[in-house]
Amino acid sequence: MSRLYQLAGVAADAIAVDDGVRSLTWAELDDGSQRVGNGLEALGAAPGSHVAICISNRTEFVEAVIGAWRAGCAYTPLKTGWTADEVGAVLDDAATSIVVTDRDGARSAAAARGIPIVDVAAGFDTWLADQSDVPLPDDRAGYKLPYTSGTTGRPKGVVLSGSGTTPFAAGWAGLARWAEIVHLPGEGTHLFLSRLFNGAPQTFGFGAMARGATLRILPRWEPLAALEALSRPEVTSTIMVPTMFRQLLALPDIDRSVRPNPNLHRILHGGEPCPTSIKAAFADWFGEVLVEYYGFTEGGMTVVGADEWRSRPGTVGRPFAGMEVHVLDAAGADVPPNVEGTVYFQQSSGQRRFHYQGEVDKTEAAHQGTAFTVGDIGYLDDEGFLYLCGRSADLILVAGVNVYPAEIEQAIADVPGIADLCAVGGPDPERGEAIVLHITLAEDTAIDEVLAAIDGAANERLAPYKRPTSVVVIDEIPRDQTSKVIRRELRDPLWADAPQFATRPPSF
Template identity: 25%
Template sequence: MSTHVFDFDYEKAVQEFRLEIPEKYNFGGEIDRYSDANPDKTAIIWENEAGETRRITYGDLKALSNRIANGLHRLGICRGDKVIVLVPRVIEAYAIYLALNKMGAVIMPGSEMLRAKDIEYRADHAQAKAVIALGNVRSEVDSIRHKCKSLQFFVLLDGAAEGWISMEELIRDADTVWQVVDTDANELAFLSYTSGTTGGPKGVQHVHAWPYAHLAISATYWFDVREDDIAWATASPGWAKWVWSPFVSILGKGGTAFVYHGRFSANKYLEFLEKYPISLLCATPTEYRMMAKVKDLEQYKLRALRSACSAGEPLNREVIETFQRVFNVRVRDGYGQTENSLLVGTFSGMKMKPGSMGRPAPGIRIAIIDEEGKELPVGEVGDIAVHKDTAVLFRGYLHDPERTGKAFRGEWYVTGDQGRWDEEGYIWFEGRADDIIISSGYTIGPFEVEDALVKHPAVAECAAVASPDPERGHIVKAFVVLRQPEFASETLVSELQEHVKKLTAPYKYPREIEFVDSLPKTTSGKIRRVELRMREKERKMG
C-alpha cells in the first residue's frame, strides 16, 4: 500500500513525484497481501433499495475471489483470456474482478444495461471467451450467443438457467487458496469499451501497471483515500470510473467501500451519508446537482463527510457553493477519461477556483496544443493533451491502429476536449472538440444513437447531438428526417425512443426528438453536428 500524503503541498508534490513501476505487478495480489495483514477489517458495506444489508471483510473477500478464480480456472478460463463481466453494484463484482485479475485474465467491464447488439460487438471484436452476468442480462446474451463463436462459457451470478453454469455451482467446492499469476506490468489487464463519434465503440487497453500508477496518483492526491475511511464512489461496474474509484482506489488504499445497489434518489443519498460514517464521496455532477436542490437541505447532518469529488463533466459553481455553505465540504472537480485516469483536478488542500478543471496531477504532463502539436501559451484555447509517456495512458485501441494513430499528435495524446491555461496553472474547460455526448456522466457516441434510429422504418436519416440540460449537464437530442413527414407526432417520438432503448443501452436514448425537413451538411455530404449543437445551445441558453 502506498503512503498517504496528509500535508499536501501541490508544488512540492509535483517536484518530488517519482514513479518506478516494477516489471511484475498484479493488483489482486496486492489486495491479497493487505487481506493477510488485515483479515478482519471490513472491506465492503452494501445496502440495496429494499434496505437489505451485507458486509464482507478483507479476509473473506480474498477467500471468495480465490474460490471464483479456482472455479473459473477449472471451467477453462486461463491467463490472457478475455471475460465480459455484466454485473451491477454487488459485492460479488469486487470478488469477480479480483479473481480475474489474479488469474491474469483480461477483464472486459460491461454495464448490465447493455443490449444484445452491444454485447455481440464486444464479444466478436475482442474474441471474448466467457461472459459472467446477472440474470437480468441473460436474455440479451442468449439472443446473440450463437453468433459469437469465441464465447465458450456462460456464468450466471444469480440462479441457474439452461446453457449457463451458476456461480454457486462453480464455487461450491472450490479451494480458498489460489496462487496469484505473476503478471508482467505491461500485460493486458483491462479492456474497456468507449464510444466513438464514428464506427463502433473502441476497445481501450490498460495493462497491469495501470492500477499501480493510478494508486500512486489519483487515489493518493485526488480521491485522498485513507485506511480509516469509509468511502462511497457511486459509479457502477461496467464503467472505467468504477475501476478507478470503487475498485482500485478504495481497496488499493485499504479503505472500506460503501455500496448502494438501487435507483438514484437525492434524499436517499443524503440519508446514507447521514446514516453511515461515510467520510469520502465521489459522485457525478448530476447527482450533486440533484442533492443540492433538495428542500431543507440543512436538515441533513453529514458529520463524517470530510471530502467530496466530482467527475464526468464540469460541475456548476452554485453546487460547489451550496455544499460548502451547508456542509462545509468542498466538492473538488476532477478530469480524466477511459483512456487514462485522473489527469487534472482540484486536489485536497489545494486552492479552489470554482468552474476550473484544476491543475495537472503530480506525475501527469499536460499541455494545451494547437493543430500542429505545438504547446500554446496562457489564455489561448486549444486541445487538452497528455504526453505519450504518461504511466496511466492506455496502450492503444484494440485491433484499431488507425484510430489509435489519430488519437496522437506528435508526442501528445489528444483527449478530444479543449481548454486553456490561466496565469496560475489552472485549466479551464472550453468544450468538446468532437461530437461525443456526455450526459449524467455517461459517454455516448452519436453514431450509436443514430445507428439505432435509422433501423426504424419511419426514419430516413438523423443526427444526435448534446443539448444543454440543467440537471444532466447535457441530454441526447435527435434531429430526425422522416420518410413520410406527415406522420410526425408525439406518438412517433415515444415509439422512436422505445425503439432505441431496445437496440442499445437505455441511457443512450434521445430524451428529445425534433422532426426536421433536412440536416445541415458539408459539401462532401457529412452531417454538421456542430451546427445543430450550436443551435441547441442558443435555444436553451440564450
C-alpha cells in the first residue's frame, strides 16, 4: 500500500497541511483520507461514483479530495458561494452520490434530492473516527471532474482524456510533475491564498504537496494578513491573481524597497490579464520570482518566467512539453506570426484533450480536429511566444473567476418590467472586471420596482461574484439582423476611458 508521505518523500510526522486552526501530519492525512474513502463507500459510493465537495478553506477539503480520489470516485470541487440552485444543477448533471460540505447551499441542494451528506462543520472528526482504517486498494483510479460555466449559463462537466484510468499513486506523481513544470519547490511551505475550489491554485497547491511541501491555507483573502503570511521565512511558494497584486501594492505605509521574504522562490500567477505596469511593480518589490501561466479547465497551458517576460512584456509564454499552441483564422488555417486569430491548443500525441459531459455539439464546436479553443484571441511572435489580445468576446472575468453573461441574463430575464437585457463586463480597478447589466423597460414600468426585483432575483439565484454591480437603463439592446446581441456596442464605451486595462478584448 502506498503511503502519502512515502510518495511525497517526507517524514510521516512532518506537517502536511495547516489552516491555522487544524493541522495534519502526513501520517494523519494518510489515515484521514483513507477513512474518508472508506466512509464514502459505507454511504454507498463505489469506484466511478460521483462525489461533490463544497468546503471552505480548511484542512478537511484536502482530506475529502484525497479520500474520494483514493476511493476511485469522480470528484468535483464546487464553488462555496454557489446558491442551492447552482449546486443542484451540478448534482443533477453528474448524478452525484454523496456531498461533502460545510456550506448551506450545498446542504440544501443535497437534502432536496435525498443525497447523503457528510457535514464537515458538524461532527466531522467523530464521523471520521468511526470509519474503517483498512487501506484502500492501490489500483483505484479516481479522478477530478471539473465544472465550468457553459454558454447556456449552466456549468458543464469537463471530462479529460484518460479520466478513470490512472491509479492514485501515478496521479499523485503527475501532480508533482505539474509542480516541477513551473519550478515549485518541494520543500518549505506553499501558501494557499485563493479559494481551495479554484482549479489552477488547487492543482499547483496539491502539486507542491506531492513534491513534499507543506500546504498552509489562509481562511480568506485579506491583503494585510496575506502580506504577513508571505513574509514568513518558511513560505517558499504561492499562487496569486493580479487583483491580489493590485491590493498588496495599494497597502499604505509599506516599505517596498525591501523584499518581504528572500526564501519566497516562486509566485505563480494567472487567472486574469495582468497589466504590465502592475506586474513590473510587483516584481520590483518581491523579486524576479514571478511565473505566469495561461490555461483553462479544458486544458492547455503556457508558461513564462520572469526573465523571458521582462524581455517580452505582455507575453503569456510558450506551451509546456507535450502541448502545442496554434493561432487559427476563421477557416481553421494557421496564421503567420504576429497576426491575430483564435488561440487553439493541441496535445502533441494527437489525441483529443477533453469532451464536455453530455454536450456533443459544444464539444465539437470547441475543436478543429484534435485542437481545441475556448475562444480567446491572440497571436504568436516569431519565437513562438503567445500574446493574448483578450478573453473571448462574451466572457466576464471577476477577480480571476469566469462569469458568462448568459447565466446572468437567465437569472434576471423573468423580472417583471424588463423588456430586454444584456450583461457585459466593465472595468473594475480592484477585481479586473465588474458585471454591468443593461436593460430596456416595458411600458408603464416603475424603475425603482424593477431595480429592487433585479436585486432580489440576483441574491436568490446567483453567487455574489456573479451579481450585477451596475444597472444601466437604455432605449434598445443592439442586435444584428439575426437577432444576436451586438455586445461590443455596450461593452466598448465602458472601457474607452480605462487605458490601464490594456488587455481588454478588442471588438471584431
